[in-house]
Amino acid sequence: MQHRKGIFFAILAALLSLILFQQIPDPLYFAALGFMILGAWLSAQDGPLLPRRRSKQR
Numbered sequence: 001m002q003h004r005k006g007i008f009f010a011i012l013a014a015l016l017s018l019i020l021f022q023q024i025p026d027p028l029y030f031a032a033l034g035f036m037i038l039g040a041w042l043s044a045q046d047g048p049l050l051p052r053r054r055s056k057q058r
Contacts, residue, residue, distance in 0.1 A: 007040045 014033055018025070 007036070007043055011036055011040055 011033070014036065
């Protein structure tokens with residue numbers, strides 16, 4: 001659970017930096033921020049991303 005908190009604080013800090021510094025960063029910044037948000041959402045999920053396939057037993 002600790003790593004999940006760190007991810008959310010990192011996103012909060014990134015958004016807060018936009019407000020504090022009042023400068024528009026490069027488009028790459030926003031692409032990276034999108035990946036961070038996606039990673040945080042995936043990390044917050046309790047189950048696996050893809051269901052496991054059952055192997056056929058003979």
